[in-house]
Amino acid sequence: MIDRRILAELIELLDSNPAVALIGPRQVGKTTLALQIADARPAIYLDLESDADRAKLAEPELYLAGHEDKLVILDEVHRLPGLFQNLRGLIDQGRRSGRRTGRFLLLGSASIDLMKQSSETLAGRIAYLEMHPVDGLEVPAAELPRLWVRGGFPDSLLASSDRTSLRWRQDFIRTYLERDVPMLGPRIPAETLRRFWTMLAHHQSGLLNAADFARALGVDGKTVASYLDLLVDLLLVRRLEPWHANVSKRLVKSPKIYVRDSGITHALLGLATEEQVLGHPVAGGSWEGFVIETLSAAAPAGTRLNFYRTAAGAEIDLLLTLPGSDIWAIEIKRSLAPKAEKGFHLASDDIGAARRILVYPGSETYPLGHRVEAMSLATAGAELLKLV
Template sequence: MRSEYTRMIKRRIRTELAARLDETPAVALLGPRQVGKTTLAQEIAATRPSVYLDLESEADRAKIADAEQYLTSHQDKLVVLDEVHRLPGLFQILRGLIDRGRRKGLRAGRFLLLGSASIDLMAQSGESLAGRISYLEMGPLDALEVPEQDLPGLWIRGGFPDSYLARSDRISLRWRRDFIRTYLERDIPMFGPRIAAETLRRFWTMLAHHQSGLLNASEFARSLGVDSKTVASYLDLLVDLLLVRRLEPWHSNAAKRLTKSPRIYVRDSGLVHALLNLGDQEAVLGHPVAGASWEGFAIESLIAAAPEGTVANFYRTLAGAEIDLVLTLPHGALWAIEIKRSLAPKVERGFHHAVEDLQPARRIVIYPGVERFPMGHAIEAVPLAQASRELLALHD
């Protein structure tokens, strides 16, 4: 039933994934567990001759005990390798198969590699498959993948399909708690150094409380009883697992004294709420994290909709000029985006000062309403889904 529900949602990334497979010998589809990578890969595989192997399955691993022979016997098919990081030795073999295949005219659509993290997969494939592989990141559902009237529910439950589609808020919260526990007890120890699950849970929860705040590693270190380097390693791990976003500050304006610390966001709003034991909309709205949570939710959707090559930052000077999100589009134009969880948004003086510094092409306030309207000074209030569609329209 879960996969049936998941298939009801059309993922935007499917078109791009199919196009990459038609252009490149190997494509790596990266994203957290349970985000829908396997379902999407199986949908793509159903459209062409293919073989699917789950490398967490002993039976499927046994099939490729002699990987070169097995994969050569299926060189005329798309081979989907799920959880490919479990067999790092495969990457060198794939390189040889791709190179031999090119000489036979097999130039695209050979391998689809699925990974639950960017750490091992990108490091290993980066060495052996350079020039032979294309990377795509698949995140949770965003503002363009659900009906616009369902955005409040997507914000509260988050974008993991099983959480979003759960029959009740209670079931959704339980799913997210189980997801967190599985990552802490099973997946993170597999990807990174041995870290006590309870310590990492405390750190993850602290990040949720600190949503959208500037990173203060020393403060986290004191609370956890570790040093700042250890905190940095914990953060690196969660970032590499695509569970936390480290939004870097804008740094191109040498004439201004700018904040140097990154802002930190737990990337899925539903996980923010689960870490803080907020089970429904009333609980979220009554908690101080509500505004920061909605800010992170909006940022993830906007970045997901932006054209490939877009760079995301925030802007903050020591004098108080500030912009929540600055998008540098591939052709160099800047979008300055302020995010407000209010139906009557107001722009602070710091935003006006910041846009004077940067002179962006667009000045936008994202808010949870349904109509766009001018706010003066070339600033426009725009609903999240509308702004996301405008960014999507900029794709080549």
């Protein structure tokens, strides 16, 4: 069992809201986390992929009213999107009788229809929490290389061998393409979406050029945009937007694209071991994405993530705009003897960065000059956790 940092936040939300939606990709550990909570308080668990459990909700208000003194956990809730209207009535009825919090925990993969319907129907009654795969702050420092290679999905990370882990991820990708995407989104040929997903993995940390992808896939730019929107919505791909502000610089306007889980990136490219990853051109971009996902998970709620690049070459890999408006400039290197480039110093001066951090695979923290600190991923993440 891996202790998940998100557990405390989920309990806090349940204790202050009538309904909480825990969203995230399949197999990320949502059900395991929910059952941990169910062990600590009166609760009932319904898996809406089960015919038997769906049958119990043929008359949802009648059934759920009999369990109004319990936390009701509804897994795979996107299978019954019409249920939200019933939940609204039950929540409002419970408020009038003094039951204001901890009524429903909804688990599901993010999808446009689910998010739209739940936010419209349960506005003011539901809080959302995104569950990430295991990140670099949830394992010991010695386990970071394995986490990077295998990714943060628990079954992949804890597999008995690299080969078994790779097979699990390949099956995960196939399941998403052939089963989940057709159920959650528009009808897209599985092979076409696989090619696009693989192209994104090859392009890890690169600027989005929709025209190039469109030519390679034989579709138009709008179709590429719809494919990308779907993978972003399913929390499988991150679209990192450029930072814009009133500076007298010509800034890059295209977003950068990352397959969010490093293990899925490597599986799409057929890379099973650390040696294979390090020998592949994607190693630098994969490490960059891995660091970004870990720091994103550690950052306080409301933190904005961007990158910065000017036409002249000044660049910052990751900008964190914290809720108090302080900006942290993060440079990411895959070297044990890292150096901050001149462009990073210039860009940090341009935006007035409050902190300048270079994240590298080593373990020591030391100054690099020009107010830049070299830090391990664990140390940089811990600095962010202090702000939460």
